[in-house]
Amino acid sequence: MSINAALNIFLEEYPQALEQRFSGHSVADFIRNDVPAAVRDVLDVSDRYLVHGSPGQGNWAKVPWVAVYDRFITESAQDGFYLVYLVREDFKGVYLSLNQGVTTVRKVYGADAKVALAARAADYIARLGSVPATTVTGAIDLAVEKASSLGAFYEAGAICSKYYERGSIPADDDLADDLHQFVDLYFRLVTKDLTPTSSSSAEDDEVGLEQEDLTKLREHKRIERNRKLSEKAKKIHGYTCQACGFDFSRQYGEIGRTYIEAHHLTPLHTLKGQKVSLDPETDFSVLCSNCHRMIHRSEFVDKVEEFRARYVVRRES
Structure with missing residues (x-):
């Protein structure tokens, strides 16, 4: 289904669906599945x-939405910032925000x-800084009836x-260009959000780095600190350091059980643009805290075995 068709059906059928039972309704399923699929096809x-669509939880939402999350920022509409299609309460239109x-x-x-938003x-x-002339910045108008509704907060939280x-609704090519x-x-x-606002916010391994290198390092850390990705990587690779063999549970008992750090194997110099490989099996390893810090200081960020051979095995022998 095209994104034009998806948005038009969304606007046309949702008002009628509001008068009907929420549970199991086809329009609710359409918003959860078909509209996100159309957005993914364009992305x-x-x-x-x-990409996640929400017609509401348990009841029809006054302002239904379909959101696009950068996994390095957020994986829900509860925090961070994200892209979202927001339908007005009066169904006269939809914002891409x-x-x-x-x-x-x-x-x-x-x-x-x-006020905070x-x-x-x-x-x-x-x-x-500059944004396209066809976009508006700041608050939007979702025609909300109640100032306490979620829609009123979406209005205040709009960036552009x-x-x-x-x-x-524009043609598919125009909608795709906008998206x-x-x-x-x-x-x-996201890139601007990686830039520290003061030197005091820089971590030890970031001091003295030029802006481009600092941004790449922070992007790398953000990948590794993504909870869902790191948990998947740990379940796949286990909880023993793949460089030195350290096992936290063997050393610390129960408090060390299932503790290990996930390490993203993509070299920092390749972190350019939006395409980053995030397969928890092939793009991650697991390391103890010391090896994790040291591999980032070495020339083998993406080669755990070579790091082990150069810095761990040699020391052991």
């Missing part, structure tokens, strides 16, 4: 991006959450957006 970037997760912000800021949006806009009016443009904006913001 065709890599497994770096996840670079927006923010609101759940965590609401928990932290309470009644001031919208708007302030953060302004900061993100400043980091992006583009609006499509019902009945005038790719917003993915580029998303990636730019």
Whole structure:
């Protein structure tokens, strides 16, 4: 299904579906499965991006959505920032928006959450710098009826957006161009988010690095700190260091059980652009804390066996 067809069906059939039982409804399944599939077909970037559609949880959402997550930033609509198609409450149109997760912000800021979201949006806009002339920056209008609804927070959390009016949804090629443009904006913001705002925020192994090398190192760390990816890698490779053979559970007992660090094998100099290989079996290894720190200081970031031969086995003999 084309993205044009998916968005049109979304806008046309959702209002009628609201009057019907939520559980098992075909429109709900359509939003969870068909619309995300249409978006994935256009993206065709890599497994770096996840696409998720939500008609609501248990009940129909006032503002249903389909989101695109960069796995290095977030894997849910609760925190971080992400791309999202947001349908207005009056169903007169849909926004493509670079927006923010609101759940965590609401928990932290309470009644001031919208102010916080708007302030953060302004900061993100400043980091992006120039944006395409066809996009709008800042708050959007989702025609929400209640100021306390989730939609009102999506309005405040908007960073930059583009609006499509019902009945005038652009052709597939134009929608694809817009989506790719917003993915580029998303990636730019992810890259900007890797840049420390002060020297005090730099970690030990980052001190003295030039901007490009620092950005690549932080991207590498962000990959390794992705919880779901690292957990999958550990389950596949086990919990014994693949360089020195250290076993935390043998040394520390129960508190060391299942502890190990996941190491991404992609060399830092190849971390350019959005396509990054993220197969937990072939693109990761597991290392103890010491070997993990040292391999990043060596010339064998992507070659654990050579690191072992050069720095571990030689020392043992």
